[in-house]
Amino acid sequence: MQEQRPSARFRPSDLVDFAIVGSGAAGGIIAKELSTAGFTVVVLEQGPRLTETAFDHDEFGTFMRNKHANDPATQPQTFRASPAEKAVPQLALIYGRLVGGSNAHFTANVWRLRPLDFNEASVHGPIEGTGFTDWPITYDDLEPYYTKVDWEIGVSGVPGPFDARRSKPYPMPPLPVKSSGVLMDRAAQKLGLHSQPAPMAINSQYYNGRPACQHCGFCLFFMCEFRSKSTAMATMLPVAEATGRCEIRPDSYVARVEVGRDGRATGVSYFDAQKRMQMQRAKAVVVCANGGETPRLLLNSATPRFPNGLANSSGVVGKHLMFNTYFGANAQFEHPLNEYKSVQNTRIVLDFYDTDPKLGFYGGGGIDARFGKYPITFALGGLPPGSPSWGEGYARALAEQYSRSMFFGTHGTSLPVPTNSVSLDPSLKDAWGLSAARVTYKDHPDDLKNAAFLRSKAMELAEAAGASKAWPEPIAAQTNSVHLLGTCRMGNDPGTSVVDKFNRAHDVKNLFICDGSSMVSSSRGQPTMTIMALAFRAGENIASFAKRGDI
Amino acid sequence: MNDLHNRRAFLRAAVAAGAGWAAADLVQVEDALAWAGQQAAAHGAGAPPTAAGALTKAQADVVEAMVSRIIPSVDGRPGAREAGAVHFVDRALATFNAPQKKLYTDGIADLNRRASARSSAAGFVALSPAQQDDVLREVEQTPFFQAARFDAIVGTFALPTYGGNRDFTGWHMLGFDHQPRFQAPFGYYDADANRRG
Numbered sequence: 085m086q087e088q089r090p091s092a093r094f095r096p097s098d099l100v101d102f103a104i105v106g107s108g109a110a111g112g113i114i115a116k117e118l119s120t121a122g123f124t125v126v127v128l129e130q131g132p133r134l135t136e137t138a139f140d141h142d143e144f145g146t147f148m149r150n151k152h153a154n155d156p157a158t159q160p161q162t163f164r165a166s167p168a169e170k171a172v173p174q175l176a177l178i179y180g181r182l183v184g185g186s187n188a189h190f191t192a193n194v195w196r197l198r199p200l201d202f203n204e205a206s207v208h209g210p211i212e213g214t215g216f217t218d219w220p221i222t223y224d225d226l227e228p229y230y231t232k233v234d235w236e237i238g239v240s241g242v243p244g245p246f247d248a249r250r251s252k253p254y255p256m257p258p259l260p261v262k263s264s265g266v267l268m269d270r271a272a273q274k275l276g277l278h279s280q281p282a283p284m285a286i287n288s289q290y291y292n293g294r295p296a297c298q299h300c301g302f303c304l305f306f307m308c309e310f311r312s313k314s315t316a317m318a319t320m321l322p323v324a325e326a327t328g329r330c331e332i333r334p335d336s337y338v339a340r341v342e343v344g345r346d347g348r349a350t351g352v353s354y355f356d357a358q359k360r361m362q363m364q365r366a367k368a369v370v371v372c373a374n375g376g377e378t379p380r381l382l383l384n385s386a387t388p389r390f391p392n393g394l395a396n397s398s399g400v401v402g403k404h405l406m407f408n409t410y411f412g413a414n415a416q417f418e419h420p421l422n423e424y425k426s427v428q429n430t431r432i433v434l435d436f437y438d439t440d441p442k443l444g445f446y447g448g449g450g451i452d453a454r455f456g457k458y459p460i461t462f463a464l465g466g467l468p469p470g471s472p473s474w475g476e477g478y479a480r481a482l483a484e485q486y487s488r489s490m491f492f493g494t495h496g497t498s499l500p501v502p503t504n505s506v507s508l509d510p511s512l513k514d515a516w517g518l519s520a521a522r523v524t525y526k527d528h529p530d531d532l533k534n535a536a537f538l539r540s541k542a543m544e545l546a547e548a549a550g551a552s553k554a555w556p557e558p559i560a561a562q563t564n565s566v567h568l569l570g571t572c573r574m575g576n577d578p579g580t581s582v583v584d585k586f587n588r589a590h591d592v593k594n595l596f597i598c599d600g601s602s603m604v605s606s607s608r609g610q611p612t613m614t615i616m617a618l619a620f621r622a623g624e625n626i627a628s629f630a631k632r633g634d635i
Numbered sequence: 636m637n638d639l640h641n642r643r644a645f646l647r648a649a650v651a652a653g654a655g656w657a658a659a660d661l662v663q664v665e666d667a668l669a670w671a672g673q674q675a676a677a678h679g680a681g682a683p684p685t686a687a688g689a690l691t692k693a694q695a696d697v698v699e700a701m702v703s704r705i706i707p708s709v710d711g712r713p714g715a716r717e718a719g720a721v722h723f724v725d726r727a728l729a730t731f732n733a734p735q736k737k738l739y740t741d742g743i744a745d746l747n748r749r750a751s752a753r754s755s756a757a758g759f760v761a762l763s764p765a766q767q768d769d770v771l772r773e774v775e776q777t778p779f780f781q782a783a784r785f786d787a788i789v790g791t792f793a794l795p796t797y798g799g800n801r802d803f804t805g806w807h808m809l810g811f812d813h814q815p816r817f818q819a820p821f822g823y824y825d826a827d828a829n830r831r832g
Contacts, residue, residue, distance in 0.1 A: 140794070141794070141813070142793075142794050142796070143792075143793065143794070144789055144793035144794065144797055145794075148789075149731070260819035260821075260825075260829055261819075261825050261828050261829065262819075262821050262822065262825055263821060263822035263823060263824035263825045264824075265825065266824045266825045266828050267824055298815060298816040298817070299816065299817040299818065299819070299821070300814070300815050300816060300817070301817070309815075417824070419822070419823035419824065420810070420822050420823050421821075421822040421823065421824060422810075422812075422821050422822040423821075423822070424811050424812075425817045425821040425822075426817060426819075426821055459792035459805065459806060459809055459811055460788055460789055460792045460793060462809070463706075463788040463791070463792055464785070464788055473784065474704070474705040474706070474771070474775070474784055474787075475704065475705070475707065475768060476707050476709045478705075478706065479706050479707050479708075479709045479712070479714055479808075480709050480710060482706075482808070482809060483709075483710070483712050483808055483809060483810065486809040486810055486811060487809075487810040487811075487822070
């Protein structure tokens with residue numbers, strides 16, 4: 085599995101066409117688009133480059149020791165619920181820190197947005213205290229790029245009853261249904277709802293040189309040693325490197341985007357593996373560092389010309405942070421489901437994508453049938469409230485219920501609240517001396533009402549499925565997330581957005597920004613498909629701008 | 636994971652039997668399975684005894700007695716003692732969990748004091764399981780007990796490379812069958828759907 089791939093090597097002093105910061109869902113796709121279009125590219129990734137032999141099933145290391153994620157011991161963050169509070173050290177923005185980024189360990193849910201997501205603010209009307217607004221693009225603008233994700237990245241699925249128009253079918257049939265999916269089907273039918281196969285970026289059959297899923301069960305927060313999970317790491321980076329024009333440079337932690345006297349980006353300064361500062365020269369810079377690190381990098385790149393941070397004349401860099409909501413209903417059944425096998429989700433219910441305005445709050449979401457708990461997580465919190473937490477009753481319940489448990493997970497909207505934000509902590513520095521991210525976040529009241537509504541539907545599904553016991557996950561204020569969205573939003577007005585509809589920074593002509601930060605609204609809790617489609621669209625447009633010298 | 640070679644043989648047989656989906660990626664899948672098998676064999680070997688750890692033998696004995704009441708062996712299934720969770724605790728206290736060492740040594744001494752107050756037996760280890768449960772109920776709200784509960788869980792269910800879950804004992808207890816590859820049907824409720832294809 086460690087075949088030697090051809091790869092370009094550049095010196096930092098070489099003037100390359102593009103420096104891309106981040107190698108995840110967006111960075112990987114843009115690297116492939118630009119290098120196959122003939123441009124030289126260096127991708128700088130702060131984390132290490134790991135091969136499949138480093139992809140293990142280590143729940144403790146992965147979830148509790150930050151083995152492949154950002155580690156607060158070296159990259160601390162602070163958190164507060166509101167700007168009036170003093171932020172205290174706490175990990176709030178969680179992401180994959182390795183070549184491949186968070187996309188390498190994502191669960192592989194790939195839901196397209198619908199036309200409504202792009203103009204929902206106009207349809208719904210403004211919401212007090214939020215920056216709720218329409219996107220500068222429509223579903224039709226993005227549809228060809230969703231199709232590129234389906235076919236170039238690799239998605240298994242079948243159209244559902246409410247899906248938006250698609251220009252091509254799915255390239256692969258759905259994955260085999262799990263017991264949780266069958267129970268979801270039964271429950272939905274009973275309730276008059278619609279259960280559909282979950283679209284997954286996981287191969288259901290041999291596809292584009294990668295094997296079919298082996299159903300080992302380690303998708304959620306794990307990398308796939310079979311390369312059956314369709315990530316940018318498994319699909320795009322090899323293509324980019326094979327051009328001979330793209331170098332993936334791991335262990336390269338970008339500290340600043342450098343800007344010349346003319347206000348144009350000149351490259352990026354980064355710490356190499358030995359913590360030596362280097363500068364990679366580039367004709368243009370693309371920042372794809374995720375919705376937490378991208379605004380932090382721009383704010384850390386302030387200069388006398390850009391005193392509030394680079395590309396921040398609008399003042400909205402870092403603002404409108406959206407986490408999505410994730411709550412749901414736990415359920416136990418009479419017979420074994422063995423949900424520890426295979427992919428997380430095989431069925432979803434999207435009947436509540438757009439909630440009835442008469443309910444009195446904005447929102448919507450989807451419900452999936454999953455397990456979501458590896459052994460330690462299950463033992464820590466997988467039993468119903470009131471269960472023994474130690475002793476013989478506890479041991480017996482663990483042994484009886486591990487194979488009989490599942491979770492009806494709900495994925496909901498978050499409104500873009502201006503004070504929910506990533507800013508620079510005034511005093512805390514990371515191990516490289518860079519200002520730490522300070523996160524301010526308080527769910528909008530509508531977000532929590534929507535989450536409670538979705539959770540009530542998840543409970544109804546659990547009961548209709550015939551659960552021997554079902555109980556709701558408590559809804560509480562969110563203080564951390566792996567969905568990092570909205571912090572450099574796209575828009576037509578340079579006064580209220582950071583990038584234009586082609587992901588070009590309004591303020592810096594040769595600076596592009598594309599990742600979860602670009603999103604104007606939050607999606608129904610599954611943003612990766614849209615991040616990837618935006619990256620295909622941005623990559624194609626950046627290449628054409630560069631070809632005609634408009635950069 | 637000792638049946639790696641059997642699975643490779645199975646894959647070959649599946650291809651021979653006409654499972655075309657497997658043919659194209661057989662080499663890659665075999666590579667990954669081989670890796671998973673090696674890794675599992677190495678992990679399953681478990682931990683060396685507590686000698687290199689942070690606790691004395693007497694302290695480790697108390698911790699072992701304690702974690703084996705937190706996740707006891709019931710209904711013929713193994714528990715934290717059989718999984719060797721104490722090895723995880725000891726190794727963790729000697730390394731990344733060193734800041735909790737005093738919490739543990741004080742907590743262990745407290746358990747022994749409470750045991751002596753309750754019977755003439757020599758410390759917590761000498762109490763009957765029912766008496767040990769009585770003592771643990773007295774302290775179950777303490778930070779020490781909560782730390783030990785967390786560690787009993789991790790020591791029973793984390794990869795054996797961390798010192799516990801010897802030979803995947805903890806996973807067997809849960810009915811968690813750790814294999815690099817499964818095929819549908821996966822559980823009771825999808826059996827019909829997957830048989831129908």
